[in-house]
Amino acid sequence: MAAATCLPLFVLVSVLMAASTSPSSAAETPQELLLDFKASLQDPSGALSAWSSSTPYCNWPHVACAISAAANATVSVSISLQGLGLSGDLAASSLCRVRGLIALSLASNGFNQTIPLELSRCASLASLNLSAGAFWGPLPEQLAMLTSLVSLDLSRNSFEGQVPAGLAALGGLQVLDLGENLLSGVLHPALFGNLTSLHLLDLSRNQFLDSELPRELGRMSSLRWLFLQGSGFSGVIPESFLGLEQLEALDLSMNNLAGVVPPGFGLRLQKLMTLDLSQNGLSGQLPEEIASCSMLRRFEVHDNAFSGELPAGLWSLPDLRVIRAQNNRFTGRLREFPGGQSRLEQVQIDNNSFSGGIPQSIGLVRTMYRFSASLNELNGSLPDNLCDSPAMSIINISRNALSGTIPAFKNCRRLVSLYLAGNGFTGPIPASLGDLQVLTYIDLSSNALTGGIPTELQNLKLALLNVSYNQLSGRVPPSLITELPAVFLQGNPGLCGPGLPKDCDADAPSRRRQGLAVAATVASFLTGVALLAVGAFAVCKRLRGSESSSSSSPWKLVLFHPVRITGEELLAGFHDKNIIGRGAFGRVYLIELQDGQKVAVKRLVNSSGKLTFRVAKNEMEALAKIRHKNIAKVLGFFYSGSDGEVSIIYDHSQSQVGSLQDLICAPKLTICWKDRVRIALGVAQGLAHLHHDHAPQVLHRDLKSSNVLLLGDELEPRVTGFGIDRVVGEMAYQSCMSSDLNYKCYVAPEQSCTKKPTHLMDVYSFGVILLELVTAAQRPASDGESVDVVKWVRRRANVTDGVSQILDPSIASAATQKGMQATLELALRCTSVVPDRRPAMDEVARSLQAISFASVHPQTPMLTKSPGTLEP
Numbered sequence: 001m002a003a004a005t006c007l008p009l010f011v012l013v014s015v016l017m018a019a020s021t022s023p024s025s026a027a028e029t030p031q032e033l034l035l036d037f038k039a040s041l042q043d044p045s046g047a048l049s050a051w052s053s054s055t056p057y058c059n060w061p062h063v064a065c066a067i068s069a070a071a072n073a074t075v076s077v078s079i080s081l082q083g084l085g086l087s088g089d090l091a092a093s094s095l096c097r098v099r100g101l102i103a104l105s106l107a108s109n110g111f112n113q114t115i116p117l118e119l120s121r122c123a124s125l126a127s128l129n130l131s132a133g134a135f136w137g138p139l140p141e142q143l144a145m146l147t148s149l150v151s152l153d154l155s156r157n158s159f160e161g162q163v164p165a166g167l168a169a170l171g172g173l174q175v176l177d178l179g180e181n182l183l184s185g186v187l188h189p190a191l192f193g194n195l196t197s198l199h200l201l202d203l204s205r206n207q208f209l210d211s212e213l214p215r216e217l218g219r220m221s222s223l224r225w226l227f228l229q230g231s232g233f234s235g236v237i238p239e240s241f242l243g244l245e246q247l248e249a250l251d252l253s254m255n256n257l258a259g260v261v262p263p264g265f266g267l268r269l270q271k272l273m274t275l276d277l278s279q280n281g282l283s284g285q286l287p288e289e290i291a292s293c294s295m296l297r298r299f300e301v302h303d304n305a306f307s308g309e310l311p312a313g314l315w316s317l318p319d320l321r322v323i324r325a326q327n328n329r330f331t332g333r334l335r336e337f338p339g340g341q342s343r344l345e346q347v348q349i350d351n352n353s354f355s356g357g358i359p360q361s362i363g364l365v366r367t368m369y370r371f372s373a374s375l376n377e378l379n380g381s382l383p384d385n386l387c388d389s390p391a392m393s394i395i396n397i398s399r400n401a402l403s404g405t406i407p408a409f410k411n412c413r414r415l416v417s418l419y420l421a422g423n424g425f426t427g428p429i430p431a432s433l434g435d436l437q438v439l440t441y442i443d444l445s446s447n448a449l450t451g452g453i454p455t456e457l458q459n460l461k462l463a464l465l466n467v468s469y470n471q472l473s474g475r476v477p478p479s480l481i482t483e484l485p486a487v488f489l490q491g492n493p494g495l496c497g498p499g500l501p502k503d504c505d506a507d508a509p510s511r512r513r514q515g516l517a518v519a520a521t522v523a524s525f526l527t528g529v530a531l532l533a534v535g536a537f538a539v540c541k542r543l544r545g546s547e548s549s550s551s552s553s554p555w556k557l558v559l560f561h562p563v564r565i566t567g568e569e570l571l572a573g574f575h576d577k578n579i580i581g582r583g584a585f586g587r588v589y590l591i592e593l594q595d596g597q598k599v600a601v602k603r604l605v606n607s608s609g610k611l612t613f614r615v616a617k618n619e620m621e622a623l624a625k626i627r628h629k630n631i632a633k634v635l636g637f638f639y640s641g642s643d644g645e646v647s648i649i650y651d652h653s654q655s656q657v658g659s660l661q662d663l664i665c666a667p668k669l670t671i672c673w674k675d676r677v678r679i680a681l682g683v684a685q686g687l688a689h690l691h692h693d694h695a696p697q698v699l700h701r702d703l704k705s706s707n708v709l710l711l712g713d714e715l716e717p718r719v720t721g722f723g724i725d726r727v728v729g730e731m732a733y734q735s736c737m738s739s740d741l742n743y744k745c746y747v748a749p750e751q752s753c754t755k756k757p758t759h760l761m762d763v764y765s766f767g768v769i770l771l772e773l774v775t776a777a778q779r780p781a782s783d784g785e786s787v788d789v790v791k792w793v794r795r796r797a798n799v800t801d802g803v804s805q806i807l808d809p810s811i812a813s814a815a816t817q818k819g820m821q822a823t824l825e826l827a828l829r830c831t832s833v834v835p836d837r838r839p840a841m842d843e844v845a846r847s848l849q850a851i852s853f854a855s856v857h858p859q860t861p862m863l864t865k866s867p868g869t870l871e872p
């Protein structure tokens with residue numbers, strides 16, 4: 001107390017002293033106060049470098065000002081510094097002296113400190129966001145002084161200790177988010193009684209809280225979102241919750257709640273959309289009134305000890321998407337409901353004691369994606385329409401008492417998992433399962449199925465087929481034995497085949513030998529592929545070669561990899577609707593195979609009659625042998641006997657997101673710098689492999705950004721379209737290249753005047769791609785003209801301050817500057833007019849590696865001394 005009385009005097013003295021030593025009255029302008037605040041921050045990426053005394057603070061980045069007419073034209077200031085990598089010892093006292101500071105966000109930074117007590121002097125703050133700021137320590141009582149607060153977000157830090165009861169003073173609070181901290185102890189009942197304006201209260205994921213649910217929560221009549229999951233709450237759900245009439249989401253999951261849900265629960269919760277009571281110890285019957293929550297979308301009560309029936313009206317709720325009630329003790333029948341009007345997507349009611357039949361209504365729900373009711377006492381036969389929903393992906397009705405035959409599931413083209421194990425199903429396995437292209441997991445074990453395993457199942461790319469413990473008989477389709485990692489056949493004494501106790505000797509000895517031979521070939525073939533042995537090509541070709549020649553067709557299909565495709569399929573696939581690209585050498589078709597795999601086929605227009613089949617095969621074989629993660633795989637080719645036209649079949653990855661050109665020409669090039677370097681590096685490594693790891697050297701000769709495909713979220717690059725000249729011949733190659741004006745800028749200038757193509761021409765093309773990545777030249781010009789990026793850059797490179805005009809401003813920052821400049825220099829060397837000045841591809845790759853390393857580890861100095869990197 002003595003200290004408190006001294007304080008004013010002390011302040012006065014220190015102000016006087018400050019005034020006498022430095023002109024500190026100036027430090028009271030918002031500008032100076034904010035600079036003071038900035039000086040206390042560590043800002044490694046220079047995000048606040050534009051905060052300077054030479055510009056008005058209202059124009060600084062991350063600062064917003066508003067003039068309030070109501071409050072006598074006072075300025076209100078909002079500061080949002082989220083996600084800037086800031087740390088340091090916050091000078092909150094300066095900050096809080098900025099008049100009219102109404103909003104402050106320091107979210108998503110790395111402050112690694114306690115909340116500065118001075119922050120409580122920011123009396124005008126209406127919004128304070130410290131979420132994920134790496135703050136720790138106790139929540140100071142002084143927060144209660146921020147009486148203007150409307151929104152307080154302290155979530156996702158490491159705050160510990162009790163929630164201060166004084167926060168009750170913040171009567172105007174609408175948002176209070178304390179989720180994901182280490183808060184502990186008992187919640188003070190007085191805390192919430194006064195916070196009647198709250199819309200959102202989040203106390204979730206504070207695993208050390210040890211509290212009952214305060215009855216007072218029920219008084220927060222404006223509450224719309226209440227998140228209390230995973231915070232160790234015990235006791236019962238208070239009856240006062242019945243009156244939270246504005247509630248839209250209630251999450252009480254993952255606590256230790258017990259007892260029953262209070263009777264009448266739901267009657268007044270007319271706005272409730274999400275109800276999650278899962279993973280508690282709740283018991284008894286659910287009140288029927290829950291079904292009066294007419295806006296309910298998610299209903300989750302799984303992993304409790306509920307008993308009795310599910311509220312009958314639940315199934316008819318018009319907006320309900322999710323029912324998760326598994327692992328309880330629910331009983332009773334599943335009733336019919338108006339399935340045609342339902343929007344249910346997921347029903348999980350496994351591990352209960354539901355009985356009776358599966359309702360027809362389930363099959364009528366057009367949106368149903370998952371129906372999972374294993375481990376119950378359901379009986380009767382499966383409704384024929386069970387799989388009629390076009391969205392159906394997962395059916396799990398294992399371990400019930402179902403009987404009858406398995407219907408011919410025809411309509412669920414998206415079915416992935418079918419689990420029917422542990423029932424009393426009889427009759428055959430429907431062959432129609434083989435038509436469900438994405439079906440991957442089939443468990444039919446422990447039933448009473450009879451007949452053979454349909455050969456059609458070989459069409460599927462199965463990860464699991466469990467048919468054990470049935471009464472199946474006959475030959476197991478050979479590829480099911482050899483190709484699959486997980487096939488379970490035991491407990492079917494009637495099955496025969498290689499590796500089974502019974503071989504198929506008895507019925508057809510000659511067929512058996514054939515079967516074994518096929519199995520052996522397939523097996524050795526697979527081994528070959530696995531080892532990437534050149535020998536595999538031979539085996540493979542012999543296999544396929546005999547196939548196509550025996551059919552004496554006018555065309556020949558040669559595959560170097562296991563692909564399920566026929567020449568007829570290919571021919572049928574050459575359809576305009578399948579065209580995904582047109583280049584100088586022809587069209588590219590995307591063809592979907594029967595097993596769902598896709599291949600890209602490049603049909604070379606100008607190849608006709610250029611090569612005999614034998615020569616074409618040799619050339620293609622050489623290209624198919626190339627294995628590199630950044631080089632597209634050549635799966636095979638198609639040779640039209642009548643006119644000698646060649647089509648190359650490439651692997652098409654499902655995860656392909658488009659070509660680099662697509663991204664570069666998008667209205668806004670949104671790839672960040674790190675990703676651009678990674679793409680460039682991948683392309684460089686792929687090309688280096690072509691140039692340096694093959695003898696004779698493989699040249700690409702048509703490198704451009706549209707020939708760089710990007711895969712997956714990582715945007716892994718894959719180079720395609722290489723070596724076409726070897727198939728179409730030099731003449732046609734030259735004529736095609738010169739006819740294609742769009743891609744002229746990728747072509748090295750010496751192309752037209754040298755006889756022999758060289759690897760340095762590829763380096764030139766690569767340099768052009770590099771320029772595209774580092775500049776903004778490819779921003780679509782207003783006239784729609786495509787830009788020759790090399791000219792564009794050269795025109796600017798010599799101007800004063802030219803470099804800053806060249807580098808793409810959307811990603812140029814202090815952090816990327818060095819790397820971008822190094823890349824620009826490298827690109828300029830690659831695009832040198834004099835071929836001999838261009839670096840070889842392996843050297844380019846090494847330089848990019850250094851740049852890439854530096855872009856990921858900004859702390860380390862640029863490796864300007866890496867072998868032969870940036871010296872002219």
Ligand SMILES: *[C@@H]1O[C@H](CO)[C@@H](O)[C@H](O)[C@H]1NC(C)=O
Nearest residue numbers: 068069070071072073074075
């Ligand atoms: C606005 O300014 C006038 C005169 O300067 C003063 O009388 C009034 O109280 C002020 N209002 C507010 C809200 O500050």
Ligand SMILES: *[C@@H]1O[C@H](CO)[C@@H](O)[C@H](O)[C@H]1NC(C)=O
Nearest residue numbers: 087110111112113114134136
């Ligand atoms: C936080 O600071 C302490 C020292 O004050 C240090 O030991 C710790 O490593 C820091 N944590 C992080 C994540 O930077």
Ligand SMILES: *[C@@H]1O[C@H](CO)[C@@H](O)[C@H](O)[C@H]1NC(C)=O
Nearest residue numbers: 082107108129131151153175
């Ligand atoms: C706080 O900031 C984080 C990160 O920007 C944001 O996700 C969150 O919505 C903010 N909280 C509030 C209450 O606005």
Ligand SMILES: *[C@@H]1O[C@H](CO)[C@@H](O)[C@H](O)[C@H]1NC(C)=O
Nearest residue numbers: 166167168169170171172194
């Ligand atoms: C309750 O909130 C009001 C403001 O809405 C405040 O004036 C009052 O002091 C608060 N009560 C308690 C007990 O904190």
Ligand SMILES: *[C@@H]1O[C@H](CO)[C@@H](O)[C@H](O)[C@H]1NC(C)=O
Nearest residue numbers: 304305326327328329351375
């Ligand atoms: C079934 O649910 C009970 C709780 O009702 C649980 O203890 C048990 O582990 C669950 N069984 C399975 C297989 O999940």
Ligand SMILES: *[C@@H]1O[C@H](CO)[C@@H](O)[C@H](O)[C@H]1NC(C)=O
Nearest residue numbers: 350374375396398399417419
């Ligand atoms: C299907 O249900 C069984 C029994 O509850 C379970 O073991 C299996 O994992 C479930 N399969 C899927 C795909 O959910």
Ligand SMILES: *[C@@H]1O[C@H](CO)[C@@H](O)[C@H](O)[C@H]1NC(C)=O
Nearest residue numbers: 355356357377378379380381
């Ligand atoms: C299903 O089981 C119930 C008893 O739970 C029985 O009354 C009914 O007849 C059974 N239905 C069929 C088709 O087996």
Ligand SMILES: *[C@@H]1O[C@H](CO)[C@@H](O)[C@H](O)[C@H]1NC(C)=O
Nearest residue numbers: 421445446466468469486488
């Ligand atoms: C296959 O089914 C049998 C019988 O249901 C079971 O014992 C075995 O674990 C299953 N195997 C797999 C991999 O699911």
Ligand SMILES: *[C@@H]1O[C@H](CO)[C@@H](O)[C@H](O)[C@H]1NC(C)=O
Nearest residue numbers: 584605606731732735736739
């Ligand atoms: C095909 O090549 C010839 C020269 O061999 C050329 O005249 C013709 O224009 C080319 N066709 C196409 C479509 O490029």
Ligand SMILES: *[C@@H]1O[C@H](CO)[C@@H](O)[C@H](O)[C@H]1NC(C)=O
Nearest residue numbers: 794795796797798799828872
């Ligand atoms: C641009 O600068 C290079 C050296 O950096 C020089 O060789 C060239 O002549 C200059 N070109 C123009 C047009 O100034």
